[in-house]
Amino acid sequence: MKVESIHWKSSLPLTEDYIQDFGKVSDLFDYNPWQESSWGERAAWLDREDAILADRGQLAGVLQAYNKAIGNAPEAIKAIGKLKQQETLCIVGGQQAGLFTxxxxVIYKAITLIRSAKLASEKLGRPVIPVFWIAGEDHDFEEVNHMYYLSSDMQVSKIKIEHPTGKRSTVSSLKIAQEQWVTALELLDASLIPTEFKPGWMDLLHRIAAESNTLVDFFARIIAKLFGTYGLVLINSDDPLVRQLEAPMFERLIREHDILNNAVQSGKAKVEALGYASQVEVHEHNANLFVVDDEERILLYADGASGPFTDRKKERIYSREQLLEWAAYSPERLSNNVMTRPLMQDYLFPVLGTVLGPGEVAYWAITREAFHKVGNKMPIVIPRMEFTLLEGTIQKNMAKYGLSLDDVLNRLEGKQEEWLRSQDTLKLEERFEEVRSRFKEGYQPLVELIASINPGVGKLGETNLSKIMEQIQFLEQKATDAARSQFDASLRQFQRIGLSVVPMGKPQERVYNIFSYLNKYGDAWLYEILDSDIVPDGQHKVCYM
Structure with a gap:
């Protein structure tokens, strides 16, 4: 499989500058990822004696229990054992638990974690393990309950699971009935073409579904099955045992919520002062924490250093003492928001680097001062590797119409129109333009003549001229449609190219689920990437299948 690196400009200016011109954003981050010395500097910072971290032995115990429960590979369990050693560092990144991944x-984030950990271990000469942080605490079920695929009738189609309760509960607490799994798997089965790989994948997915009570269960098991042999360790952020480890940090986040929110506000101001738009809403009264109450996850706001804490509408009120009591005795009732999750991640793990997607890079830029307020530094931010899979039939059709990848990404519609015009041997556009010109040339003087006799009749003539021109335009459109119908097969090929590479006007990786590709090509290409010398260099990777 040939892999080519290209520059696909990010839609987020801050992320684009982070990759292409780091100097512009250097004041927003603690380490330059493109500078070799940053890795040693970060490792030295983590080795300091006054580092505030969760107990490594307890964390390893929690991770081993969870990873054994989801059936992770012996290589991952061994990697967790290394975490007990003070010299071991981590590359951490995560995602929400989407349907069928x-x-x-999401798959490319896991690849980036594994590749980054391997490269960092080689650079530093010490163990570096990849950790996938499953955001099981998130409550937006509509973001994760579906997947997209390209159907045989050239539609971007959706498979989804309905919300089991309707409550704003954490995703890892929402039970999915076996009937829902069966229905979703039947739809997935129908979406996949018959291949030599299909029976094996469907059998695996059915077995995993039978063992899974939630989307997080299913997600963890399939990611472990795909990447566990590469030592990828998984953590569910909503695991009650993880919450117990986080309790001291929750207490600090509650006590210092106003200081941290001021730091976040300052970070946002710095981002905006450099000319970038903030990627998250930062409210002046944010407590940057959630509380679980009556099975719902509620974002907290606070008025002043001591509270009280409330929901957005101030319908639920919690005292500072109540939250501190929960932090000490019921930490499973608390969870982080997007601004404090990075701080908690850094408290739990010795984070050498964190793998982030384009949007995450942009909003992490806000968090630097918050890291400093808790006595830490931001880890090295590693942009997630981006991939586009260019299938053989797509490559063939691109060659047929003389299309470069740049054409497909930036001007496919124009190239299609250009190709259609080249097929127009009748020169319909020119002929109709000539008819319009000659008719107007002969008719306009007549209209002017009758207008000199009677202005009212002249206006009628102008109206008549306009209607005749509209009729010529109508006939031209019908003639063009009839001519184009000869090229329906070619137009479908153009359409398929676009839907394959930039569905819904987005990068392929941001729309389609991985299983249509695993079904067609097996998983060898996935491990070919993992075993290659590809590095996370910020460039988009095009895989010629």
Whole structure:
């Protein structure tokens, strides 16, 4: 499989500058990922004696229990054992638990974690383990309950699971009935073409579904099955045992919520002062924490250093003492928001680097001062590797119409129109233009003549001229449609190229699920990437299948 690196400009200016011109954003981050010395500097910072971290032995115990429960590979269990050693560092990154893994970018994040950990271990000469942080605490079920695929009738189609309760509960607490799994798997089966790989994948997915009570269960088991042999360790952020380890940090986040929110506000101001738009809503009264109450996850706001804490509408009120009591005795009732999750991640793990997607890079830029307020530094931010899979039939059709990848990404519609015009041997556009010109040339003087006799009749003539021109235009459109119908097969090929590479106007990885590709090609290409010398260099990777 040939892999080519290209520059696919990010839609987020801050992320684009982070990759292409780091100097512009250097004041927003603690380490330059493109500078070799950053890795040693970060490792030295983590080795300091006053580092505030969760107990490594307890964390390893929690991770071993969870990873054994989801059937992770012996290689991953061995990697967890290394975490007990002070010299071991981590590369951490995560995602929400999407249906059947959700968008392909989730798979590419796992690849980036594994490749980054391997490269860092080689650079530093010490163990570095990849950790996938499953955001089981998130409550937006509509973001994760579906997947997209390209159907045989050239539609971007969706498979989804309905919300089991309707409550804003954490995804890892929402039970999925076996009937829902069966229905979703039947739809997935129908979406996949018959191949030599299909029976094996469907059998695996059915077995995993039978063992899974939630989307997080299913997600963890399939990611472990795909990447566990590469030592990828998984953590569910909503695991009650993880919450117990986080209790001291929750206490600090509650006590210092106003200081941290001021730091976040300052970070946002710095981002905006550099000319970038903030990627998250930062409210002046944010407590940057959630509380679980009556099975619902509620974002907290606070008025002043001591509270009280409330929901957005101030319908539920919690005292500072109540939250501190929960932090000490019921930490499973608390969870982080997007601004404090990075701080908690850094408290739990010795994070050498964190793998982030384009949007995450942009909003992590806000968090630097918050890291400093808790006595830490931001880890090295590693942009997630981006991939586009260019299938053989797509490559063939691109060659047939003389299309470069740049054409497909930036001007496919124009190239299609250009090709259609080249097929127009009748020169319909020119002929109709000539008819319009000659008719107007002969008719306009007549209209002017009758207008000199009677202005009212002249206006009628102008109206008549306009209607005749509209009729010529109508006939031209019908003639063009009839001519184009000869090229329906070619137009479908153009359409398929676009839907394959940039569905819904987005990168392929941000729309399609990975299983249509695993079904067609097996998993050898996935491990070919993992075993290659590809590095996370910020460039988009095109895989010629």
């Amino acid at each position: 959700g968008q392909s970018l």
